[in-house]
Amino acid sequence: MINRTKCYSTACIEYYRPIEMTVPRLIFFPADARMIIDQHALIEQLKHIAFIEDTQTRDTFPPGERFLSLLSFLGCSPNIKLSAQEGDDYCFISLLKASDESRCLGHTPTVKPKCPHCRKRIAGWQVENWQRGDTPVCCDKCGKASDTAELNWKHECGFGRCGFTISHIYPHEAVPTEQLLSLLQQFSGTPWDYCYAR
């Protein structure tokens, strides 16, 4: 018998190489939380658009030549490190391990989701197993139920079955360019979304 609750706790999100859950990160995933993207094809695409370097590694990748131009950094002088030589808190890209069902991929400590129906903040959203994307949450304002994956998380939490992560990006320090999101959509045939976590 599979112990499902065990697999969906925040501490159990599996990466090919574990990233400490306190590391600030920017996470990309298909906007449809049920969607699965072929991992090998995703790596090849990220290499093709030079978002990651074309290395022989299988799980984590250094930023590629177009990494900085496919993201928009906010603030005048972001302290972005692109290689381990510049410090331990450098940016590297890791694939998320694909899962059978949508689950929370990460979130910020200040996340406050809004109801997709009435657009108001939902109180008491942290129900048991909320990290599972198909867990229903009832809005305390309008009374309508939504799955946690369908709430408006305002980029402070994300749900999905696959995707990739950039380490050492602080919440709202960088946003993807329209070009990056459109390249991901063109390749996969489905829109992409992103969130911050730390």
Ligand SMILES: [Zn+2]
């Ligand atoms: Zn509502």
